[in-house]
Amino acid sequence: MADKDSRSGTRYATPAVLAFVDGTHAPHDSGLARAFAAPEQHGMPAIQVGVSEGKLLSLITRLAGARKVVEIGTLAGYSALRIARSLPANGRLWTLELEAKHARVAEENLALAGVSERVTVLVGPALVSLAAIEAEGPFDIVFLDADKEGYIDYARWAHANLRPGGLILGDNAYYFGQLLADKPQAARVREFHEFVAAHFDSVCIPTPDGLVLGVK
Numbered sequence: 465m466a467d468k469d470s471r472s473g474t475r476y477a478t479p480a481v482l483a484f485v486d487g488t489h490a491p492h493d494s495g496l497a498r499a500f501a502a503p504e505q506h507g508m509p510a511i512q513v514g515v516s517e518g519k520l521l522s523l524i525t526r527l528a529g530a531r532k533v534v535e536i537g538t539l540a541g542y543s544a545l546r547i548a549r550s551l552p553a554n555g556r557l558w559t560l561e562l563e564a565k566h567a568r569v570a571e572e573n574l575a576l577a578g579v580s581e582r583v584t585v586l587v588g589p590a591l592v593s594l595a596a597i598e599a600e601g602p603f604d605i606v607f608l609d610a611d612k613e614g615y616i617d618y619a620r621w622a623h624a625n626l627r628p629g630g631l632i633l634g635d636n637a638y639y640f641g642q643l644l645a646d647k648p649q650a651a652r653v654r655e656f657h658e659f660v661a662a663h664f665d666s667v668c669i670p671t672p673d674g675l676v677l678g679v680k
Contacts, residue, residue, distance in 0.1 A: 482516075490519035495545060495577030499570075502540035506569050512539050513609065513635055517671055518546040521607065521633070524677075525550035528631055530604035534597070535559040536590050536618050537610030541570030547607070548579040557583045558600070560593045562610070590614065594621050602627035608634040613649045615656035623663050626680045632664060637674030 492500060492515070500518075503510040513521065525533065525547050531554060533547055538561035548557050561567040567587045574580050586593040590610060606622035608615050615634055622632045637643075639653045657676065660666045664678025 486515040490515045495573070496542070498576065499540055499542040499545050499573040502542075502569050502573055506540065506565075508540060508566055508569065512542040513546075514672065517635070517675065518543055520671075520675075522546045522550045524631065524633070525605060528604055530631075531555045532600065532603045533557045533605040533607065534594070534603050534622075534625075535607045535609070536594075537561070537608065538570045538585060539566055539609075541573040541585075543607070543609060544570060544583060544585075545574060545577050545579060547605075548574065548583050549577075551582055553582075555582055556600075558586060558593075558597050559583060560586045560588075560590045560610070562587070562589060591617060591621070594618070594625075598625055601625040603630060605631045605633065608632070609636070612636055612639055612656075613652040616652055616659055619656050619659050619663075623659075623680065628680055630680045632660060632666075632676070632678040632680070634660070634676035635671075635673070637668050637676040640673060643674075 500512065503512060521543055531552060535544055535547060535557060538544055538559040544557060544559045551557060561570065564587050567585050571585050574583050603626055606626060608618050619632060626632065634656065637657065639650055642650050643653055644650065660676055660678045664680055666676060666678035669675040669677055
């Protein structure tokens with residue numbers, strides 16, 4: 465019998481189905497496999513985007529014709545690699561990471577994959593790094609995958625620094641299933657949803673933990 469969920473009654477995305485569609489539509493080459501496995505190998509939290517979510521970022525980057533992308537939350541560089549490979553030759557990704565150790569791993573993975581020339585890894589608090597790159601804007605896409613309680617601040621920055629028609633993306637938008645919890649951190653994530661809904665044409669895509677997509 466299929467697993468159940470609370471809304472539709474049936475969950476069709478079984479582990480076997482997910483493994484099949486990931487392998488069919490979003491297969492890894494050596495560079496992607498290295499970056500995806502890096503968190504576990506280097507004692508980092510394995511919180512990178514999923515395989516199909518990574519491919520979705522790649523496709524969105526191409527569909528938007530993006531040349532300037534900002535990513536908040538680099539980790540080991542898996543999503544950065546997905547995005548960077550979808551940029552044109554004159555494109556640029558600025559990816560922001562708080563932890564210097566994570567940034568070093570990401571830089572190595574990006575170099576081995578041959579995309580270093582189009583990626584700048586910035587280390588430190590995100591709001592400080594964002595202020596430092598404002599002159600490079602306006603940007604085409606801002607992708608959020610860092611501290612969820614900071615999303616509202618990052619969304620305000622994105623709205624001010626995206627071009628008209630630019631995209632905001634926010635991963636883990638369900639806040640690990642705790643979005644409606646009665647606690648200040650969850651309230652901050654709800655504020656992010658409300659801000660994006662008010663200032664962008666938006667939707668929350670029902671990926672495993674939700675992916676907000678908004679068009680300025």
